[in-house]
Amino acid sequence: xxTVNIPYASIPGFLYMTDLTAQVLRCAVSATDGSLSAxxxxxAGFNAPSGIAFSGNWAYVAxxxxxxxxxxxxxxxxxxxxxxxxxxxxxxxxxxSVSNGRLYVADANGxxxxxxCDINxxxxxxSNCNDNAIGAxxxxxxxxxxxxxxxxxxxxxxxLTTCAVNPTxxxxxxxxxxxxxxxxxxxxxxxxxxxxxxxxxGGNLYVGTGAAILMLPIAPDGSVTI
Numbered sequence: 434x435x436t437v438n439i440p441y442a443s444i445p446g447f448l449y450m451t452d453l454t455a456q457v458l459r460c461a462v463s464a465t466d467g468s469l470s471a472x473x474x475x476x477a478g479f480n481a482p483s484g485i486a487f488s489g490n491w492a493y494v495a496x497x498x499x500x501x502x503x504x505x506x507x508x509x510x511x512x513x514x515x516x517x518x519x520x521x522x523x524x525x526x527x528x529x530s531v532s533n534g535r536l537y538v539a540d541a542n543g544x545x546x547x548x549x550c551d552i553n554x555x556x557x558x559x560s561n562c563n564d565n566a567i568g569a570x571x572x573x574x575x576x577x578x579x580x581x582x583x584x585x586x587x588x589x590x591x592x593l594t595t596c597a598v599n600p601t602x603x604x605x606x607x608x609x610x611x612x613x614x615x616x617x618x619x620x621x622x623x624x625x626x627x628x629x630x631x632x633x634x635g636g637n638l639y640v641g642t643g644a645a646i647l648m649l650p651i652a653p654d655g656s657v658t659i
């Protein structure tokens with residue numbers, strides 16, 4: 434029934450965003466209502482950065498249009514980012530996702546590749562990269578990966594592509610495509626979806642389209658119904 438004083442440091446929540454004006458922004462997130470405040474530049478000097486993903490104490494950034502590299506930046510104790518350096522070179526990386534100790538890189542150049550690399554948590558380096566062909570795709574703009582399934586969206590083709598993830602080496606296989614056109618999300622019809630982003634959370638897949646955000650329940654086998 435006694436009491437004890439335990440010294441501790443609270444860890445604030447942050448939202449990190451790639452800004453097409455060449456920087457990475459960080460905003461404080463309210464634990465009460467999710468609102469954002471105190472937004473500031475954490476890293477700069479990129480050319481229209483389009484993707485960011487985190488693994489442990491490392492942040493990975495796709496620098497943007499015309500850049501073939503993915504950079505890695507150390508995450509400091511206060512949530513700021515240290516100096517970013519080249520981690521790996523690909524074709525035209527557009528979006529990033531981390532799952533099961535691997536970085537997945539969506540390649541915006543056709544015909545359609547998602548690169549998967551092992552992450553070295555000691556120094557943030559990438560190794561054992563695989564070029565996973567996922568089908569005829571042009572301008573892939575989003576990737577989300579769970580323990581069993583990878584999802585990509587194709588901005589020009591207006592498709593959602595679903596692939597199985599090999600639990601041993603993280604490679605992708607058995608990819609299938611579904612059109613996102615002519616969906617009717619809350620807020621308007623989507624004759625041409627123009628999907629630009631995809632994220633998996635809480636048993637649902639969220640797809641950012643030209644009209645609204647689609648929320649698609651994920652079945653136990655990883656499939657989704659449009």
